[in-house]
Amino acid sequence: MESVLALRGLVLLRDSVEWEGRSLLKALIKKAALGGEQVHILGCEVSEEEFRAGFDSSINSRLVYYDLFRDPLNWAQTGEALPGGPLGALQAMCERTDPGPVTVALDSLSWLLLRLPCAALCQALCAMSRQHACRGGGPAAEQLCVLGLLHRELHGPGPMGALSSLAQAEVTLSGTAGQASAHMLRRRPRQRPTLETLWFSVLPDLSLDLQGGPPLESQPHPDPHTPQVDPASHLTFNLHLSKREREAKDSLTLPFQFSSEKQQALLRPGPSPATSRIFYEPDAFDDLDPEDPDGDLDV
């Protein structure tokens, strides 16, 4: 994850319903704040209280929070809503960042993408880095990091592709067997894109714990909620054999099994063929020819 923070520019955190990305976003914010950067957060999906939960007070005091959750569309008409709606809030954020390293967190980019035209959102994101560069302090590529939380299932390939083309890095969250993984695609100027996979977990204090590789244990642990029910209990038929039945079964020879007893029985001369006779009464339609049917064969 250190490699992610070393990058600047637009970073997309693509999560899904099963593998949520907000805790990773908060972990990256904590790292940025501890590193002395300014941190600005545009909160749309959860309340400020809920978002700040988990950060300790020293970090919380360093976060500049723009609340778009309470009244994003100005329905309450109290005058407390951020002016200009979602786009205005985004533009206001750009203007208020001071020169120097800045991390901007958008929670979430999906919320903005559903309510703003894709082109306007992309332009606002580009303008953000341009304005930050203009304010001095070096090229924006090194100063500004925009972390955008994106819910994969919500958008079609068009908007996702547009945002991907603007992004310097994309982190796709998934996982297996209870362990989360992040597939990171990084694009650096004049270099080939690199892809790496990291296994991680976010601890309750929002620090990142990186694991070496995928979990070794591939069996699912026994489900504590499902009682271990023996399906062979309380049956209406008998599944077990008594001792006598088992002996009789074991001593039975199968009809098509060629054992030595069978071989002896076949080799032993049986009762004379004269003792077995066939009695046949021909009926009216039979045509019995006493001649030997094979008489004309030259054998």
Add this chain to the structure above:
Amino acid sequence: MFPELNNLLNTTPDRAEQGKLTLLCDANTDGSFLVHHFLSFYLKANCKVCFVALIQSFSHYNIVGQKLGVSLTVARECGQLVFLEGLKSSVDVFFRAQAEPHPLQFLREANAENLQPLYEFVREALKPVDDGEAAWRCPVLLVDDLSVLLSLGMGAVAVLDFIHYCRATVCWERKGNIVALVHDSGDTEDEENNILLNGLSHQSHLILRAEGLATGFCRDVHGQLRILWRTPSQPTTQRDWSLTYQYKIQDKSVSFFAKGMSPAVL
């Protein structure tokens, strides 16, 4: 409410959590039994319930509620239940003066952009009572169902905005709960419904998904219920917990069992 479902969800009316969004979803089957469960659950938990019922009539929910041990008529009379009967009041929209706001006003407008009147109705219905003593435990909004709003011409983002404002008011400001049913048609071409379903899934703390069996209709197993617990903001030491059970709906209860363990096949 169904005691077996309470056991699976590890909750009782006395210990109901607050500030949560529960998403009910059905695919290839009828998930309305979950709506009846939560309606009777929260009434028994002594919560103030605002029920936006767009699918069935009041008497339908009342009859089922009586089988589950609650009387909606009594709850409505004593103020515990605020019931918006969509089927009946949708007709009222056309016979009222246009200036008067109505929660289902969007039916009358050609280009209704949002569901603000419906949100205002919910906000008013669940307003805390100012007599100094909390009569009810916490406010609860129950919606049956949200997919019908899409059929009535609202866009997915408008419905998401409505739920957003309800979450801000009911869940965050007043520490209440929201339970909403959305149908999953399984049709990947129905983009609006998919946006609604996925958008709400990302905001939910609990997702209950009732699915028909993949093998078809069965007399003894009516479907499968997938339960997904989520924590949208907090990291947990173990990942979001998910369980799957099969169920059979009876006259007054629903029995749940592990997959393949229906008493009929053992």
